[in-house]
Amino acid sequence: MGVRAMVGVAVVLLVNAASRLFRRGSGTVAGGRAGLAVDPRLLAKLAQSRHMALVSGTNGKTTTTALLSAALGSTGRRVASNATGSNMPAGHVAALVGGRGAPTGCLEVDEAYLGRVLDDTHAEVVVLLNLSRDQLDRMSEVRMLAERWRGVLEQSTTTVVANADDPLVVHAASGSTGVVWVAGGLEWRDDAGACPQCLGPISFAAQAPGWSCSSCGFARPTPSWVLDGTTAIGPVGRVEMVLGLPGVFNLRNGLMALAGAWSMGVPVEEAAAAMSSVIDVAGRFVDRDVAGTPVRLMLAKNPAGWSALLDTVADEEAAVVVSINARTADGADPSWLFDVDFSKLAGRTVVATGDRWRDLSVRLRYAGVPHETEASPTAAVALAGSGAAGRVDVIGNYTAFRDLLESS
Amino acid sequence: MSVLRIAVVYPDLLGTYGDTGNGVILERRAAERGIAAELLMARSSEPLPEADLYCLGGGEDGPQVLAAERLVADGGLRRATEAGATIFAVCAGFQIIGASFPDAAGNRHDGVGLIDVTTTKGSGPRCVGEVAVDPDPALGLSRLSGFENHGGVSTLGEAAALGTVVAGVGNGAGPAIEGAYRGHVLGTYLHGPVLARNPDLADLLLRWATGSGELEVLDDAAALDLRSERLASVGC
Ligand SMILES: [Zn+2]
Numbered sequence: 343m344g345v346r347a348m349v350g351v352a353v354v355l356l357v358n359a360a361s362r363l364f365r366r367g368s369g370t371v372a373g374g375r376a377g378l379a380v381d382p383r384l385l386a387k388l389a390q391s392r393h394m395a396l397v398s399g400t401n402g403k404t405t406t407t408a409l410l411s412a413a414l415g416s417t418g419r420r421v422a423s424n425a426t427g428s429n430m431p432a433g434h435v436a437a438l439v440g441g442r443g444a445p446t447g448c449l450e451v452d453e454a455y456l457g458r459v460l461d462d463t464h465a466e467v468v469v470l471l472n473l474s475r476d477q478l479d480r481m482s483e484v485r486m487l488a489e490r491w492r493g494v495l496e497q498s499t500t501t502v503v504a505n506a507d508d509p510l511v512v513h514a515a516s517g518s519t520g521v522v523w524v525a526g527g528l529e530w531r532d533d534a535g536a537c538p539q540c541l542g543p544i545s546f547a548a549q550a551p552g553w554s555c556s557s558c559g560f561a562r563p564t565p566s567w568v569l570d571g572t573t574a575i576g577p578v579g580r581v582e583m584v585l586g587l588p589g590v591f592n593l594r595n596g597l598m599a600l601a602g603a604w605s606m607g608v609p610v611e612e613a614a615a616a617m618s619s620v621i622d623v624a625g626r627f628v629d630r631d632v633a634g635t636p637v638r639l640m641l642a643k644n645p646a647g648w649s650a651l652l653d654t655v656a657d658e659e660a661a662v663v664v665s666i667n668a669r670t671a672d673g674a675d676p677s678w679l680f681d682v683d684f685s686k687l688a689g690r691t692v693v694a695t696g697d698r699w700r701d702l703s704v705r706l707r708y709a710g711v712p713h714e715t716e717a718s719p720t721a722a723v724a725l726a727g728s729g730a731a732g733r734v735d736v737i738g739n740y741t742a743f744r745d746l747l748e749s750s
Numbered sequence: 751m752s753v754l755r756i757a758v759v760y761p762d763l764l765g766t767y768g769d770t771g772n773g774v775i776l777e778r779r780a781a782e783r784g785i786a787a788e789l790l791m792a793r794s795s796e797p798l799p800e801a802d803l804y805c806l807g808g809g810e811d812g813p814q815v816l817a818a819e820r821l822v823a824d825g826g827l828r829r830a831t832e833a834g835a836t837i838f839a840v841c842a843g844f845q846i847i848g849a850s851f852p853d854a855a856g857n858r859h860d861g862v863g864l865i866d867v868t869t870t871k872g873s874g875p876r877c878v879g880e881v882a883v884d885p886d887p888a889l890g891l892s893r894l895s896g897f898e899n900h901g902g903v904s905t906l907g908e909a910a911a912l913g914t915v916v917a918g919v920g921n922g923a924g925p926a927i928e929g930a931y932r933g934h935v936l937g938t939y940l941h942g943p944v945l946a947r948n949p950d951l952a953d954l955l956l957r958w959a960t961g962s963g964e965l966e967v968l969d970d971a972a973a974l975d976l977r978s979e980r981l982a983s984v985g986c
Contacts, residue, residue: 536762677769680769681765704976
């Protein structure tokens with residue numbers, strides 16, 4: 343590492359310490375930004391001597407990164423990771439500086455930054471989860487994103503661990519030389535109805551191949567990793583996954599992480615055992631307390647995420663608080679509320695809250711879900727908790743979840 | 751009519767902005783009044799079904815071009831319009847029911863030609879944000895609220911504007927007007943979905959589609975509250 347990079351690292355540490363001292367936000371990203379200003383090649387230099395893995399996709403990035411980090415650490419080697427979800431280069435620099443000396447790096451990467459971060463890190467493995475609509479007011483068309491991924495991956499020798507169930511991901515990965523196909527599931531099909539190769543109609547079926555284009559023959563590749571209940575079946579046989587996180591979508595995240603760890607040479611039994619210790623992913627799914635009410639906090643950011651989460655809580659009877667914001671980090675346009683099947687909440691005690699509780703209330707009315715409204719999220723939790731004893735399920739989109747986490 | 755048939759046109763290609771919600775809202779508002787209604791999801795791989803009311807939504811550039819090609823080839827939407835069906839088209843759907851529209855590269859594509867509207871590539875930044883519109887008084891609607899997100903700008907020929915823009919951009923070419931309508935064909939850049947915020951617009955479409963002059967009043971306190979709050983957010 344040259345002098346410039348060493349100064350860059352020192353600056354990252356200095357800014358981190360300073361922002362912790364002055365309690366200004368999460369100092370890590372500020373530190374990373376300052377370090378990159380000193381040395382724009384800092385990420386590349388920090389990644390140079392490490393085994394690197396990247397995780398990207400619309401949903402499940404943070405969870406899969408946590409699971410993969412745990413799996414990669416099962417061999418006793420330390421792993422540097424951006425566990426807080428700061429998933430752009432400044433966050434990556436901060437994570438690698440924070441994990442100095444760790445021989446392995448495992449980074450969650452924003453979909454739009456995958457090319458740049460792969461260029462910089464020369465990652466051995468890239469795990470691609472899914473692509474679907476997110477943040478409607480930014481013009482991030484998912485098909486364009488898939489095309490850009492494909493261009494990047496065609497030029498790379500990285501091993502791509504790709505979700506065979508998502509036509510957009512398959513399109514992105516199929517130009518690569520080394521692909522490990524995983525049956526990672528697809529909760530949300532409405533962005534994959536038109537073939538990414540020819541725009542023909544994609545039809546989905548329960549039997550093999552699962553999905554195919556009737557115009558050009560583009561079809562689901564045969565995955566080498568599949569899920570059978572909670573058992574992962576891969577090239578090395580069966581391994582049981584006992585996860586500390588709920589839901590089928592987390593099992594699928596686990597399968598992707600397991601395939602990623604295996605691709606980096608980690609024995610699958612050890613990897614699976616290490617993954618079971620992950621119970622708290624940036625505060626998600628954890629039992630907490632909001633103003634005296636026991637709650638389970640959950641995060642869903644877009645229709646695919648909501649669909650998966652509503653299925654996960656469907657069998658519960660607890661009261662539900664749904665909190666919706668539309669701040670910059672959420673996207674200013676909550677039209678996607680009508681893409682979410684909120685009728686799954688019918689029969690539960692439901693309270694609508696968040697900055698955009700009015701939009702949510704109208705959505706729930708047309709979903710046939712009787713509900714109450716309360717502008718203040720903490721008051722909404724208290725209201726939901728007052729009716730019956732027991733835990734309240736609280737689901738929020740990005741900033742709504744973050745605010746509730748901070749007040750718990 | 752025995753059953754009111756509402757078709758959401760090509761949800762697999764057009765439906766980026768929760769636009770399927772418009773169909774759901776129309777179906778529920780009919781059902782709540784005891785009007786038997788059927789909601790059809792008309793996928794692009796199938797012939798377009800016969801319906802009394804068609805909803806088209808927004809879409810990305812590639813799927814928009816494909817949707818227009820399939821609708822032109824299918825011919826069902828034009829036949830239905832000539833037979834008096836109601837057409838409600840939002841965003842990319844609005845551009846598709848016009849004479850022509852551009853793709854991402856600026857190449858011109860034929861629309862279905864149900865209304866005299868021509869869309870070209872805008873020269874300014876993409877129009878994204880809250881919109882408030884004072885509707886054409888002939889429609890008897892209150893001030894409309896919606897969210898727009900489009901790059902193309904639209905010029906009206908023989909069609910009337912849906913209304914005058916009070917906040918936001920709207921059609922983006924020439925005067926500050928939004929949307930277009932002629933007969934029972936109505937297009938707009940407002941999504942949100944627009945009918946969630948503007949129940950009187952939903953009922954106008956239902957009156958057109960059912961031919962009934964009066965509709966039972968529903969409790970729209972939540973929707974009207976939402977509309978007031980959204981309009982207030984842009985100072986209207
Ligand atoms: Zn195809």
